[in-house]
Amino acid sequence: MFYLVGLGLGDAKDITVKGLEVVKRAKRVYLEAYTSILTVGKEALEKYYGREIILADRDMVEQSSDELMADSDTEDVAFLVVGDPLGATTHTDLILRAVEKGIQYRIIHNASIMNAIGCCGLQLYNFGEAVSIVFWTDDWRPDSFYDKIAVNRERGMHTLCLLDIKMKEQSIENLMKGRKIYEPPRFMPVSLAAEQLLKIVEKKAAEEKTDKNALAADTVCVGLARVGAEDQKIVAGTLKQLTSVNLGGPLHSLVIPGHMHPLEMDMLRLFALDDSVKELLTSSQ
Amino acid sequence: MFYLVGLGLGDAKDITVKGLEVVKRAKRVYLEAYTSILTVGKEALEKYYGREIILADRDMVEQSSDELMADSDTEDVAFLVVGDPLGATTHTDLILRAVEKGIQYRIIHNASIMNAIGCCGLQLYNFGEAVSIVFWTDDWRPDSFYDKIAVNRERGMHTLCLLDIKMKEQSIENLMKGRKIYEPPRFMPVSLAAEQLLKIVEKKAAEEKTDKNALAADTVCVGLARVGAEDQKIVAGTLKQLTSVNLGGPLHSLVIPGHMHPLEMDMLRLFALDDSVKELLTSSQ
Incomplete structure (x- = not known):
């Protein structure tokens, strides 16, 4: 077997x-x-x-x-x-x-992260399609995941963002020369995912491609690290705030809430970075 | 603790x-x-x-x-x-x-069923919002879950249908009399879920409320029983076929696929009820 x-x-x-x-x-x-x-x-x-x-x-x-x-x-x-x-x-x-x-x-x-993500208090059956956020490079900055988040939010659904990991990556030079030499593993922290997302949000705003469900710098999001481990960390903060959190070692995940039930907001308040976030979680998002 | x-x-x-x-x-x-x-x-x-x-x-x-x-x-x-x-x-x-x-x-x-459902071969990150299918009664036949399945399918996403269970249900008489007497537990089998769904499909077709992504009697769906247990069962068949499958004891789940990748179809073929289903899984759905 x-x-x-x-x-x-x-x-x-x-x-x-x-x-x-x-x-x-x-x-x-x-x-x-x-x-x-x-x-x-x-x-x-x-x-x-x-x-x-x-x-x-x-x-x-x-x-x-x-x-x-x-x-x-x-x-x-x-x-x-x-x-x-x-x-x-x-x-x-x-x-x-x-x-x-x-x-x-x-x-x-x-x-797996696909169900353990429920630990943040957002209910699993209110999650829409999950998305992946990959490392941007100077000339490759994919942002199609933003539209999926937007569609989920429009329907009131939460989005789990799986953050990139690079385990056995070859440099372009080594790849071209066929050398099996690998770069050190790296993983995307919540702060970088939030930073990339915020750049897209700012770009959409500048292009006036936003609506009432659009993500904004002050949308409360959830950063998670090492879900299921003893030293698991969960923080709820605005997208802007999450660009500067340090949640330590891998793996990290980011959740973009959609419409929240009062019970879901109560749970997220447990993980609020500060009182202003608690305040945001009291009014409906 | x-x-x-x-x-x-x-x-x-x-x-x-x-x-x-x-x-x-x-x-x-x-x-x-x-x-x-x-x-x-x-x-x-x-x-x-x-x-x-x-x-x-x-x-x-x-x-x-x-x-x-x-x-x-x-x-x-x-x-x-x-x-x-x-x-x-x-x-x-x-x-x-x-x-x-x-x-x-x-x-x-x-x-949990929310991630173990991947055992049917459909990829978890291609699932949209999950829905619940409840027991219909003579005068209560909710069908709002159909629209959620339709939205998922429009976006190419699969839908996990969680099927109703009644563990400690009181009859209306006992409830009104405040008697804590409970009905025997019951759970919804795949066949009944498929039957209820097929009735909605037929109603929508009669009302001409269908489009190219609409569910039909010959849409290939997946019935699952006792996921994760030794005697787990998975069958892929048309919605019509699933109305008459007997997958045995609880719990059951139903999956309505959206757009399928070739690898996903290859996996579903392993569970096909018959050759006609395999055929359907060869052409794009």
Whole structure:
């Protein structure tokens, strides 16, 4: 059996009991290490699980599935994924390849940012489409996610913004020369996401492309860091304020609320950066 | 500490290791027993956890939070919730009451239907707003969820339909007489949800209120039962076909796809009821 096992969001103990049993008995244990960052390191997992873990990078998963799945028709192989195996990042291609090879698979679900985001108090069924905010470069500044946020807000829905991470990025020079030399991993903090978003907001305002649901510098948004971990941080502040918060290490997420119920506002007030934000959360947004 | 512990979706072993540690050391362990149905019973949990579990019904949670949270300022109390504590059903009111009483709380996240639904192969970030389909009665047949599905489809988004469950329902007579006598629990199967939906589709067609994105009897939809459990079932069939599938015991969910990527269609084909559905999943929907 080929098991896709979700690790949840915090540390080694966020695996489910069922998942841990699979890890302990599996012939080989892989850790998907290119689309997310575990709050604890591979070593912490190895120590807690008492198993050697093989890091699986994108090349391995996409090009060496024979190797990855070897013997999983007769023995158990575990493929660990931070969060849920089919959460923010999907591994359906892996499932399809398993089925093609006649290998049985099973998914051991766990929390992912897509549902744990409920910890900020905004109700999951009031979230519309999630968006991704990527690192801008000097000449590539995509802003299409703004329109999705706008559509969600128009319908009163909240938006979860998944923030970019770059795990094994090659410089353009190394890429062109075919050198497998990678830049250090980096992740987008809430402050940078808010900054990029604020620039779009200002541009739209200058072009007078705004309406009553439009985001503004004083719209209350929610910044989250390390959701599910012991040192999780949640702050509610205006978009402008969030450009200067420091929420520490990865991973970060940003939520843009739509219409809020009183109970949702009550919850966000718990995380308000200051009294002016509490004030904004008392009046209807 | 007042712990809200997610149990995940399958059986007793779907709790996280961290959650299990809390359950084992808590002074009291409650199980929220009115918004969801655990695939295994309370007894199975008690046996596996080695702890007595107190069933918490709606009255208790909404009216007796003093009792529920007693001593949790100095000791650990665990409140177990099927899925994620802040998943399809929210318990933010409980958190607010804890904070009001000066009691610290912690959430132990887990999978919920809101993210585990990814098991059907449709990608989570392509889901729009989720909807609820409730039991129709002779004189109460709400259909507003249809418009939400239509809006999602117009934007190419998938829709997760959460299907009604009635856990401690009183008959109108008993309710009026103030008798706390409850009807047996019931849950909506995929077939009934599809039937209700098909009736709306036919009504809209008769009123000529349809467009190219409109749902039709031959739209491929996905029926799911007991997601995350060992005997989970997933079927892809036309809306019409789903009105006559029998997916067994609770809980069921229904997904109405929007625009599908080739990889998503490849996955759905794994669950196709018959070749005609596979055919529909080859052409673009």
